[in-house]
Amino acid sequence: MSTATEAASEEIHPSDEAHDDHDHGLSDFGYIKVALLLAVLTAAEVLIYFFDDRVGPLEVPLLLILMVVKFEIVVAYFMHLRFDNKLFTWMFVGGLVLAIAVYAAMGTSMLFWTDPAGCDLSPNLDC
């Protein structure tokens, strides 16, 4: 888990609030706190978008970091991956890592990182 998720974990104390009849996960109040955290992060994303002139070159990295943190919080707490068997984590993360690797390779092969038009395909395609 990342630092961000660990920080959220410290705030929520899952093991203390878990129900006896629910072998994993948070209490309802714990879930509401997680949702509030997600709402705050979404508001931060929108604020960064509107105040991009003040954020400057940090805009894109900040938006990406917030996106990853939100993604991880939903997967860890709402999808219970933090409390479930590690095999589930491997199945999901395996697909995710494979997807990122394959499409990063595809982007590289099309000069996505260096060509502002996004690709260097055939000139017939008006790149």
Place this chain on the structure above:
Amino acid sequence: MTDTPTTGSTAAAVEPAEGDEPQIAYPRTEWDDYEIIPPTTSLSNEKLTMWTFLGSDCLLFGALISTYLLLRNRQPLSGEGSLKAADLFDIPFTSVSSFVLLMSSLTMVLAVSAIARGEMERCKLWLLTTAAQGAVFIAGQVYEFTSFYREGLGFTVSISSSAFYTLTGFHGVHVSLGIIMLVTLWAMINRGIIGPERAETVEIIGLYWHFVDIVWIVIFAVVYLIP
């Protein structure tokens, strides 16, 4: 493997009946007294299947997102006009629909929590609330697509608009399927087909719903917010 001995069977030579193939008599070992149980992960197959499906769905959305990123700056093939989806984004509107979808994940997890406690009425309420929030999100997407179309951004106007509509449309289809699953789940609980003993069914549908939510988290940031 258990330590329960089986009935005292022996591995002694067996006299073949007339016409049968002769059987080979293996020497008796200490393992003959134990019942062999196949190895198991003790995990739910259904849940493992859903996680495997979600892992593979990452590849589908990865393809759609990266295709959009590659094509979003392409000009129309005809050379007329240069309208792009990004020029028409209504970020406040999309932020509200994103918030609604995010909160639907909360109500979904509350439904899972409720059925785990055996509170069926509360579970049904949260399931319907989740489906309603999903419907609000879809309504917002239909409104967005309609307004884009009226501005002149049709599916076939440019390769970038095709990529945009395909990406967000596929996500919309996933949300719509999720709504159908939630309503079906509600009906099955209502008719007593699913009870507290099958709480895992709700959890598995919930996994799908949360996945739809995390995909939107990525689309909202990468497609809508990042310039």
